[in-house]
Amino acid sequence: MLKILKYSFFDLIRSKWSYVYFLFYLVISSSLLYLSGDISKVIISLMNIILILVPLIASIFGVMYYYNSREFTELLLAQPIKRTNIFLGQYIGLAVSLSSSLLFGLGIPFLIYGIFRSAEIWNFIILIVTGVFLTFIFSAISFLVALKNENRLKGFGIVIFLWMFMAIIYDGLFLLSLIVFKEYPLETISLTLSMLNPIDLSRILILLKLDISALMGYTGAVFRKFFGTDTGLLLSTLILVMWTVLPVWAIVRVSGRKNF
Amino acid sequence: MNRPNGYSGIWGLQMGLLLLMTFYSFFCAAGTVKVDQNGKVKTIQEALAMSGSGDTILVYGGNYSEGTILIDKPLTLIGIDRPIIDGHDRDSDIIIIASDSVTLEGFTIQNAGTSYIKDLAGIRVRRKNNFVIRNNHLINTMFGIYLEKANDGKIVDNQVIGQAIEEVSSGNGIHAWYCKNLFISGNTIVSHRDGIYFEFVESSQLVDNISRNNLRYGLHFMFSNNDEYTNNLFEKNGAGVAVMFSKNINMYQNTFANNWGSASYGLLLKEIYDARIEENIFDGNTMGIKVDGSTRVTYHNNSFENNGWAIKFVGGSYDNKINNNNFISNSFDLVLESARNNNTINGNYWSSYTGYDLDKNGIGDIPFRPVKLFSYIVSRTPESMVLLRSLFIDIIDFSERVRPMFTPENVMDHAPLMNKVVY
Numbered sequence: 001m002l003k004i005l006k007y008s009f010f011d012l013i014r015s016k017w018s019y020v021y022f023l024f025y026l027v028i029s030s031s032l033l034y035l036s037g038d039i040s041k042v043i044i045s046l047m048n049i050i051l052i053l054v055p056l057i058a059s060i061f062g063v064m065y066y067y068n069s070r071e072f073t074e075l076l077l078a079q080p081i082k083r084t085n086i087f088l089g090q091y092i093g094l095a096v097s098l099s100s101s102l103l104f105g106l107g108i109p110f111l112i113y114g115i116f117r118s119a120e121i122w123n124f125i126i127l128i129v130t131g132v133f134l135t136f137i138f139s140a141i142s143f144l145v146a147l148k149n150e151n152r153l154k155g156f157g158i159v160i161f162l163w164m165f166m167a168i169i170y171d172g173l174f175l176l177s178l179i180v181f182k183e184y185p186l187e188t189i190s191l192t193l194s195m196l197n198p199i200d201l202s203r204i205l206i207l208l209k210l211d212i213s214a215l216m217g218y219t220g221a222v223f224r225k226f227f228g229t230d231t232g233l234l235l236s237t238l239i240l241v242m243w244t245v246l247p248v249w250a251i252v253r254v255s256g257r258k259n260f
Numbered sequence: 261m262n263r264p265n266g267y268s269g270i271w272g273l274q275m276g277l278l279l280l281m282t283f284y285s286f287f288c289a290a291g292t293v294k295v296d297q298n299g300k301v302k303t304i305q306e307a308l309a310m311s312g313s314g315d316t317i318l319v320y321g322g323n324y325s326e327g328t329i330l331i332d333k334p335l336t337l338i339g340i341d342r343p344i345i346d347g348h349d350r351d352s353d354i355i356i357i358a359s360d361s362v363t364l365e366g367f368t369i370q371n372a373g374t375s376y377i378k379d380l381a382g383i384r385v386r387r388k389n390n391f392v393i394r395n396n397h398l399i400n401t402m403f404g405i406y407l408e409k410a411n412d413g414k415i416v417d418n419q420v421i422g423q424a425i426e427e428v429s430s431g432n433g434i435h436a437w438y439c440k441n442l443f444i445s446g447n448t449i450v451s452h453r454d455g456i457y458f459e460f461v462e463s464s465q466l467v468d469n470i471s472r473n474n475l476r477y478g479l480h481f482m483f484s485n486n487d488e489y490t491n492n493l494f495e496k497n498g499a500g501v502a503v504m505f506s507k508n509i510n511m512y513q514n515t516f517a518n519n520w521g522s523a524s525y526g527l528l529l530k531e532i533y534d535a536r537i538e539e540n541i542f543d544g545n546t547m548g549i550k551v552d553g554s555t556r557v558t559y560h561n562n563s564f565e566n567n568g569w570a571i572k573f574v575g576g577s578y579d580n581k582i583n584n585n586n587f588i589s590n591s592f593d594l595v596l597e598s599a600r601n602n603n604t605i606n607g608n609y610w611s612s613y614t615g616y617d618l619d620k621n622g623i624g625d626i627p628f629r630p631v632k633l634f635s636y637i638v639s640r641t642p643e644s645m646v647l648l649r650s651l652f653i654d655i656i657d658f659s660e661r662v663r664p665m666f667t668p669e670n671v672m673d674h675a676p677l678m679n680k681v682v683y
Contacts, residue, residue: 041589044649052651171652178641186643194646203650221522223646 001085004076008093012065018101021057025105033113039120040210043127046106047206050131051199052167055138058098059159062142065094067152077260087147087255091248095139099132106131126209130202133240137198138163140247147254170197187222198243201236296320304329304337304345311335319343319367332358339366339396347382347401349373354401357385357410363392372401374429381406381431382420385413393418403431404452411440415447422452424475432457433474436464444469454480455497462486470495477502477528481509489514494526500545504530511537519545526567529554536560539683542567548590551577560584561683569595569635583607584681587630591648594630595639596671605630609677617678628676631667633660 012018028049032042066073069090076086106128115124142159149155174193178186194200208227226232293307293315294300301307305326307317313334321341325348331337344367347354351373355364364383372380382401385391391413398404404420407413415434424430433449434456436442442464448471449455455471455478458464466489471478478494479501481487488510494500500516502525503509509532516526526545529535532554539561542548548567549559553575563586564570570590571582577596580603587593588611596603607623608630615624634653637644647653660667 048649048651168652168655171647171650175637175644175647175652178644179637182641182643186641190643190646200646200650204646207649 001082001089004081004086004089005093005096008069008090009097011069012094012097013100017061018097021098022101022105025102026108029106030109030112033109039110039113039115039118040123043120043123043206044210047127047203050102050127050134051203054102054131054134055167055199056163058095058135058138059142059163060156061098062094062139063146063152063155063159066090066143066146067155074260083255084252087143087251088248091140091143091251094143095136098139099135102131102135103128123206123209126206130205130240133244134198134202137240137243137247140244140251144247144250144254147251147258166197166199171200174200191223191226195236195239198240201239205233205236291315293317294320295324297322297324308333308335328352328354328356330356330358331362331364334359334361336363337365337367338363339368342366342368342397344368344370346370347372351375351378351380353381353384353406355383357383357388357391360388361390362388363394364396365392365394366396368397368399369401370397370399372403374402376429379403379406379431379435381435384408385410389413392416397421401431403435404433404449405435406431407434407436407439407442409438410436411442413439413442415442415444417446418448420447420449420452422450424451424453427453427475430475432480433471436461439464443467448472449474449478451475454478455494456480458482458484458487460484465489467491469493472496474498480504481506484509488512493517494519496520499523499525499528501526502528502530503532503535504528505532506535507533509535511535511540513539515541515543516545516548517541517543521546525550528552529557532557537562541565542570547572550574551580553577555579557581558583561681562586564588564590564593566590568592571595573597578602580604581606584677584683585609586680587611588680592632592635592638594671595635596631596668597636597639598668601668601671603671605671605673607675607677608673609680610673613676613678615676622678624676624678627672627674629661629664629667629672631671632657633666636666 029046032045036042073086110124115121141162145158146155149158178190194204204223204227208224227236291311293311295304295307295317303326304319304324308331311317316336316338319337319339321343323344323346325346345354349371354369354372369382372382380402382398382404383393384406387409389411391410393405394416396418398418398420400423405415420433422430422433430453432454433452434444436458438460440462442461445467447469451473453474453476455474456466457480459482461484464487469492472495474497476498478497479489481503483505485507490512491514493515495517497519498521500519519526524546526542527549529549530552533556535557537557537559542562542564544566546568548564548570551571551573554577556579559580559582561584565588567590569592570587572595576598582603582605585608587608593610593612610628610630613624613628615626615628617624634657
């Protein structure tokens with residue numbers, strides 16, 4: 001598995017899209033830092049970008065990579081290698097290469113700017129960690145979708161729809177249900193609903209770390225009380241881990257049974 | 261025939277009296293009594309008994325605890341090397357000023373105790389005028405300085421430091437009740453219930469004070485008219501300043517910063533008429549200004565930065581002018597829900613304005629609607645605040661801005677500025 005992981009990783013690292021992705025973050029974060037100079041504000045702006053773009057890019061990249069490397073996968077399948085190793089190796093190689101683009105693209109400008117001497121270091125770490133989690137989650141989902149659908153167009157369609165659902169439609173339904181049921185106490189419901197969607201969960205984690213919660217009035221206080229505690233943080237990390245592990249487990253299962 | 265003589269007689273008597281008084285003040289009134297724990301006069305009480313009107317009492321460094329000190333003559337008390345007057349938590353006032361023209365300067369006054377029944381005070385001024393309270397430290401006195409029906413006083417450069425934990429068992433830093441013409445300047449007030457409390461106080465000025473970490477309000481006006489506060493700093497209080505049921509209050513160049521909490525404001529206005537709010541800075545508050553009924557109030561040249569809500573109006577507010585302010589990076593710039601609106605909003609700078617300025621006159625060519633749909637949703641279902649900064653919310657805010665359906669249509673700035681207001 002390690003060999004395949006390494007192969008996938010270096011294969012992707014060499015591709016021009018990884019560089020474009022890396023350069024994109026490099027340019028965005030360094031120009032934001034240069035223009036604004038306030039690390040906390042830059043982190044908020046980056047948060048908006050990361051929450052939308054990371055899942056989108058990870059989804060599209062995942063599908064694309066699976067379909068493109070299909071012939072190579074078939075070649076590997078002919079060898080005496082365990083299926084699990086092949087697909088997991090490919091997936092982890094993909095996720096790691098995307099994450100490293102993100103990590104270096106954001107990390108280098110912040111390092112040069114002196115993040116380690118700043119009080120915002122923990123907020124930055126949260127931003128990076130959620131970004132990496134989102135990469136792992138959405139590339140796993142897209143890999144799974146691609147694995148299940150031989151038809152490329154259908155695969156792309158489903159992945160784009162899933163992204164749109166998580167990033168936009170979910171919040172719409174969420175808001176709608178809050179408005180419809182506003183006569184009832186909604187704190188627990190809204191807490192649960194926001195924890196079920198990895199994008200929402202990441203957004204809230206970053207916002208609460210950034211002290212914006214203080215600006216959110218009464219509800220902000222409720223959320224801060226939950227997410228601010230160690231249990232809250234542990235639970236939300238656990239849910240992000242679950243979101244990663246579940247699709248990966250499905251990849252293992254589906255790939256084991258699939259006919260090529 | 262005798263009338264001129266009569267006049268001259270009275271005249272002579274008056275001159276004589278005047279002369280006598282001058283002599284009196286020369287030889288007797290200018291007396292100085294020195295209080296020193298190693299000297300002849302050892303206690304302040306003794307010195308008070310010895311001295312006559314207009315005397316000066318110099319109190320040298322040391323620890324004086326003499327129960328309640330009652331000053332009932334026009335005296336000047338000056339502490340040298342900051343003598344300590346300690347109340348030892350005996351649940352009584354420490355100093356009572358019960359005479360006109362008393363000056364109190366340079367003392368540390370501490371430990372009045374805590375009472376749920378009495379309003380204990382470090383310095384109490386009781387129905388007398390022309391007092392000066394300068395450069396004292398008041399530490400752990402339930403109420404720092406308590407003025408009741410006291411006029412024409414100066415309270416300058418004091419430090420009032422409390423230990424308030426809960427509202428019921430704590431007092432106000434400077435408490436004024438039925439006063440006129442006060443001048444309160446350069447004081448630092450920390451950890452009380454209200455930093456400064458004004459009830460029925462007229463024509464008074466508050467300048468350069470710092471009010472911080474108070475449980476309720478940094479500064480609190482009730483039923484007080486024609487007052488002015490300028491260049492004060494209000495920080496980390498339950499709420500910065502509350503102005504309630506008052507008329508003609510001027511608020512200039514103050515800073516309201518970091519007032520955080522689920523019900524926290526930089527400035528709270530309740531039933532206010534004819535006030536002027538100019539050149540203030542509101543930075544990092546949960547709510548910059550919460551307005552619950554304001555009429556004919558001018559908001560001019562203020563800066564609102566990084567607040568949750570910059571200005572939130574609830575209840576009827578009419579004839580207000582919101583002109584030439586900066587609204588920068590607030591989650592919500594303005595919340596104004598009443599359908600009927602005759603407030604003027606004009607020529608402000610909004611950091612969330614996305615319009616253009618083709619004729620380069622510094623004024624945006626398309627009007628700006630500061631009221632967001634999301635703020636309307638949040639005020640109805642507060643839990644939806646969870647969705648702050650999500651893409652969906654940005655999308656519906658945008659579409660609402662293009663064609664308002666829920667937010668009041670006529671609330672807009674017709675001349676939004678392209679650059680920050682500089683004043």
